[in-house]
Amino acid sequence: MKVRILTIFLFLYCGTLASSCNNHSESLQEGDLLFQNLNCGELCDAIEKVTDGVNGKDFSHCAMVVNSNDTLKVIEAIGDKVQINSLNNFFARSGDTASIKNVTIGRVKHHHQSLLNDAMLFTKKQIGQPYDSEFLLENDKWYCSELLYQAFKEANNQKDFFELEPMTFKDPNSKAFFPAWIKYYKALGKDIPEGKQGINPGLISRSGKIRIINISDYGKL
Numbered sequence: 001m002k003v004r005i006l007t008i009f010l011f012l013y014c015g016t017l018a019s020s021c022n023n024h025s026e027s028l029q030e031g032d033l034l035f036q037n038l039n040c041g042e043l044c045d046a047i048e049k050v051t052d053g054v055n056g057k058d059f060s061h062c063a064m065v066v067n068s069n070d071t072l073k074v075i076e077a078i079g080d081k082v083q084i085n086s087l088n089n090f091f092a093r094s095g096d097t098a099s100i101k102n103v104t105i106g107r108v109k110h111h112h113q114s115l116l117n118d119a120m121l122f123t124k125k126q127i128g129q130p131y132d133s134e135f136l137l138e139n140d141k142w143y144c145s146e147l148l149y150q151a152f153k154e155a156n157n158q159k160d161f162f163e164l165e166p167m168t169f170k171d172p173n174s175k176a177f178f179p180a181w182i183k184y185y186k187a188l189g190k191d192i193p194e195g196k197q198g199i200n201p202g203l204i205s206r207s208g209k210i211r212i213i214n215i216s217d218y219g220k221l
Contacts, residue, residue, distance in 0.1 A: 025214050025215055026107075026213045026214065026215060027215070028065060028072060028087070028105065028215050029065065029072075029107075030065055030066055030067050030072065030116065030120060031064065031065065031066075031107070031108060031113075031116035031119070031120060032064070032065040032105055032106065032107050032213070033062060033063070033064055033065075033105070033106040033107070033108075033148065033204065033205075033210060034062060034063045034064070034065065034074060034090065034103055034104075034105055034106075035053060035054075035057075035059040035061070035062045035103065035104040035105075035106065035201050035202075035204075035205045036059060036060075036061050036062070036063075036090075036093065036094045036102065036103045036104075036201075037057075037058050037059060037060055037061075037094065037102065038060045038061045038093070038094075039060075039094075040060065041180075042178070042179075042180035043060075043180050043181070043184060044060035044061075045180075046169070046171075046178040046180050046181060047060045047200060047201075048060055048202070049171065049172065049178075050168050050169075050170075050172060051200050051202035051203055052202055052206070053104070053201065053202035053205045053206065054104065054106075054202075054205040054206045054212055055104075055212070057104060057202075057205070058202075059104070059200075059201035059202045059205055060201060061076070061078065061144050061201055062076075062144050062145050062148060062201040062204060062205075063075060063076035063078075063090060063144065064076075064119075064120065064123050064147075064148060064151070065087070066084070066120050066123065066124065068084055072087055073085060073086055073087060074086075074087060074090045075120075075123040075124065075126075075127065075147075076090070076144060076147075077126075077131050077132070077142040077143055077144045077146070077147045078131070078144065079131060080130065080131050081127075081128055081129060081130055081131055082123070082126045082127050082128065082129045082131070082142055082147060083127060083128075084124075084127055090103070091103055104205060104212060105212065105213050105214075105215060106204075106205060106207075106210040106211065106212055106213070107210060107211055107212075107213050108209060108210050109209055109210060109211055112161075112209055115152060115155040115156055115161065116155070117155075118154060118155035119148075119151040119152050119154070119155040120151070122150065122151040122154045122155065123147060123148075123151050126142060126147060129141065129142055130142075131143065132146060133188065134188065134190055134193070135167065135193060135198060136193055136196065136198075137164075137196075137197060137198065144201065145199045145200050145201050145203070145204055146198070146199060148162070148204060149161075149162045149164070149199045149204070161209065162199060162203070162204050162207055162209070163199075163203070163207070164197040164198060164199050165197070165198070165199070165203060166195045166196065166197060166198075167193060167194065167195065167196055167197070167198035167200075168194060168195070169181040169192050169193075169194055170194070177192060177194075
């Protein structure tokens with residue numbers, strides 16, 4: 001059986017159908033990366049304030065599109081574990097409709113597409129693994145962007161594909177820790193990992209190794 005994908009029609013002719021043309025609609029496909037604003041309150045606001053997403057957008061969550069039983073779904077680290085969910089639920093979470101498109105979709109550029117199968121295989125193997133509530137690397141737990149970072153690192157012969165940066169939990173205006181993070185890590189009984197290497201959805205969305213695509217028919221997700 002063929003994978004069920006969105007039926008998308010080109011609505012803007014770009015002269016040629018070169019892969020670099022971002023002004024037309026395309027079909028969602030395996031390996032696409034989804035970026036969204038979870039609107040989860042103070043913590044999401046803090047995440048978004050310290051890192052801009054592509055085109056100045058705010059992102060606090062990301063996921064990967066995969067094929068599961070001939071249906072496109074998403075694998076994401078959310079809640080208490082890595083899990084697989086429907087596209088309908090993912091897009092509905094952001095209030096997306098045919099006219100409101102809050103989720104941003106990224107696709108790995110053509111010359112990196114050979115990494116996708118291994119990256120997707122890695123994410124599937126992590127289903128059920130615990131969520132990384134401490135936001136630390138190499139602890140056998142995963143937060144959303146860490147899962148994507150490690151998936152592509154594994155596929156890229158253990159070489160970074162997406163770049164890490166020192167994490168900050170401080171308000172860029174006041175230079176003080178966000179009160180939400182102070183409360184969060186106090187509840188965990190852990191120190192805030194200020195300055196430790198990490199990654200976030202906004203940073204991945206700005207990577208030069210992906211391009212942003214448009215899909216038009218959200219009603220058929």
